[in-house]
Amino acid sequence: MSLPLFIRLLVILAVFTVSRTGLADQGMWTYLKTVNVHAPGEMEYEQYVTAKWDYDDDDDGKYRFDFRHEFEFGITDNFQMAVYLADWRVKHSDSSGTITEFRTSALEFKYKFSDPVTDPIGFAGYGEFKIGSEKFALEGKALFQKTIDRWNFGYNFVLEAEWEDNGANGARYVNSKGKIANYLGIAYQVVPSFSVGAEILAITPIPDWAGTDTTRFYAGPALSYRGRGWHITTTFEVGLNRVPGVERFQLRTIFGIDF
Amino acid sequence: MVDLILQCRWILERRAVMGLLAVNLSLGCAATSWDRVAPPVEMLVLGDAVDDSERKAALERGRMVYLVDCSKCHVPEPILAYSVQDWGHILPEMIEETSLTAEKEADLRRYVESVLQLGADAAG
Numbered sequence: 001m002s003l004p005l006f007i008r009l010l011v012i013l014a015v016f017t018v019s020r021t022g023l024a025d026q027g028m029w030t031y032l033k034t035v036n037v038h039a040p041g042e043m044e045y046e047q048y049v050t051a052k053w054d055y056d057d058d059d060d061g062k063y064r065f066d067f068r069h070e071f072e073f074g075i076t077d078n079f080q081m082a083v084y085l086a087d088w089r090v091k092h093s094d095s096s097g098t099i100t101e102f103r104t105s106a107l108e109f110k111y112k113f114s115d116p117v118t119d120p121i122g123f124a125g126y127g128e129f130k131i132g133s134e135k136f137a138l139e140g141k142a143l144f145q146k147t148i149d150r151w152n153f154g155y156n157f158v159l160e161a162e163w164e165d166n167g168a169n170g171a172r173y174v175n176s177k178g179k180i181a182n183y184l185g186i187a188y189q190v191v192p193s194f195s196v197g198a199e200i201l202a203i204t205p206i207p208d209w210a211g212t213d214t215t216r217f218y219a220g221p222a223l224s225y226r227g228r229g230w231h232i233t234t235t236f237e238v239g240l241n242r243v244p245g246v247e248r249f250q251l252r253t254i255f256g257i258d259f
Numbered sequence: 260m261v262d263l264i265l266q267c268r269w270i271l272e273r274r275a276v277m278g279l280l281a282v283n284l285s286l287g288c289a290a291t292s293w294d295r296v297a298p299p300v301e302m303l304v305l306g307d308a309v310d311d312s313e314r315k316a317a318l319e320r321g322r323m324v325y326l327v328d329c330s331k332c333h334v335p336e337p338i339l340a341y342s343v344q345d346w347g348h349i350l351p352e353m354i355e356e357t358s359l360t361a362e363k364e365a366d367l368r369r370y371v372e373s374v375l376q377l378g379a380d381a382a383g
Binding site: 036037038039040041042074115116117118147149150151152189192193226228229258 | 293323326327328330331332333334335336352356357358359
């Protein structure tokens, strides 16, 4: 990310940062997005940390940590946007050592069309635009959620198009690929500040848009705790099928603070 | 452009995706009733001698704030599961933490107080 762009992002943050308190969003899951949006003027910072390990293709001691720094802003009663200041990662393998990489910055938009409590089903549309020195990506999601008594059920359909890697003569983003994902989630609110649940992920890569790779399935528990003005949610996902070069375990934690 | 068309065609050919969406939509038809959690306004104004449409509208708005805005953070709890004393603490705390407008706050207070009054009348 160039410095001017970073400064512009800071200016946007400064404009939207208002000194108000606000509750954290529902945050029952870490991969699934919920339908609800922040109230106008609310702002939340979310710190993502995702650990990935146990790769199946070698004994090279590989593991990876992905980091995301996200600010979410409520714009209207039904619309929110977010800025990912940086998605970056730390990769390790015994042969290559430890490498730290900046990947992308991003803008995210979410519009809520119907409510999970008062409507037959909650639905929101979601768009994300990521850009980095070696990657450009567009991601669309259809978010569904239904609240029944103390239970929440969620489903996300995800479609992502991605262009990455730089070629000869300054050509950028020369490789195109896609991804389709289906995320299912369930959560039970034990008390208003604590919920337990589970997430199931089915991720299908589409290299070169020419055909699909093996779909990767993950499942695991999700725990969420909400304090006054902050929340933490953790999901531990276990790969249900082994795919060469793909991690078997993922542990994602999101820590959110409201402003 | 050709790439884009090919990508769109590829997506449309994956009908299974649409099937998953249909299953999810049918799940949504099993809508629950939230009347037990937040009694409908008709119950609160049943004994009104005069038709006060402004009060009804305010109570309706307050009920929607309770069901929609409060559920952004947690599943709505039955109002009558908590005592008047409990609500004396809960409401100020929750209002302080949310970004409700003054109008929404007033509507919410009015609705919750009306439900608590209904509970007291029923008990007494």
